Amino acid sequence: MTSEHEDTTSRIQLEPSWKARVGDYLLRPEMQELSAFLRQRKAAGAHVFPPGPQIFAAFDATPFDQVKVVILGQDPYHGAGQAHGLCFSVQPGVPVPPSLLNIYKELAQDVGFARPDHGCLTAWARHGVLLLNSVLTVEEGRAGAHQGKGWEGFTDHVIQTLAAEREHLVFMLWGSYAQAKGKVIDPRRHRVLKAPHPSPLSAHRGFLGCRHFSQANDYLHRHGLGTVDWTLPARASLEG
Numbered sequence: 001m002t003s004e005h006e007d008t009t010s011r012i013q014l015e016p017s018w019k020a021r022v023g024d025y026l027l028r029p030e031m032q033e034l035s036a037f038l039r040q041r042k043a044a045g046a047h048v049f050p051p052g053p054q055i056f057a058a059f060d061a062t063p064f065d066q067v068k069v070v071i072l073g074q075d076p077y078h079g080a081g082q083a084h085g086l087c088f089s090v091q092p093g094v095p096v097p098p099s100l101l102n103i104y105k106e107l108a109q110d111v112g113f114a115r116p117d118h119g120c121l122t123a124w125a126r127h128g129v130l131l132l133n134s135v136l137t138v139e140e141g142r143a144g145a146h147q148g149k150g151w152e153g154f155t156d157h158v159i160q161t162l163a164a165e166r167e168h169l170v171f172m173l174w175g176s177y178a179q180a181k182g183k184v185i186d187p188r189r190h191r192v193l194k195a196p197h198p199s200p201l202s203a204h205r206g207f208l209g210c211r212h213f214s215q216a217n218d219y220l221h222r223h224g225l226g227t228v229d230w231t232l233p234a235r236a237s238l239e240g
Helices: 003-010 016-027 029-043 057-061 098-111 122-126 151-165 176-184 212-222
Strands: 069-073 129-133 170-174 191-195
Touching (some): 016 029, 057 122, 069 151, 069 176, 098 212, 122 129, 151 176, 170 176, 170 212
Parallel strands (some): 069 129, 069 170, 170 191
16 A cells, blocks of 8 residues: 555545545545545535535544444435534434434334424434435435535445444435435345335325334344434534
């Protein structure tokens, strides 16, 4: 390995346990092209979300060896102040989005969850829930603006690495997009839970009533991995 490679790798701002496993992927030509694209869009005045330091927040909050559950989203929220690097989660003080409201409804039915006054899921991330979007950036008011620019290959690599190097994880795949992305997961090695997306358009087609949260904990408990505390603090701090 050359010193030039080592110097480049050292500049990658990624949590160490993840950097050791997937950091090299960020050096690929397509990822360098993505980096250049992001710089160009910002130079053109585009508001890119989440802010740069939070793009890899899911990895910062949930180191590789602490992952128990993976919830897979599509791309970040595109409203100002919403996205902070965790799928389905919004910053404290931001109204809870409709899909997350349906997640809260299902949690209440499934595990007796008490709904908090916010939509910040940082506590889950710190308890082993990798809240991973397929695409890690977006532009204000332009849903899906950064799809097809390279993020999907990186997050595919993340999923493949988890599926290959870990055992007995729970993958929650909501909607056809997440389910297609999860085809690389061996269901004999992990628990793969599938349901419609929790958006208001599809939640009543089987997401509500799916009982994924209790199923996840039953599976984790059977395999000696502990369980996830799905409760959230009644009020969220501004951290995370």
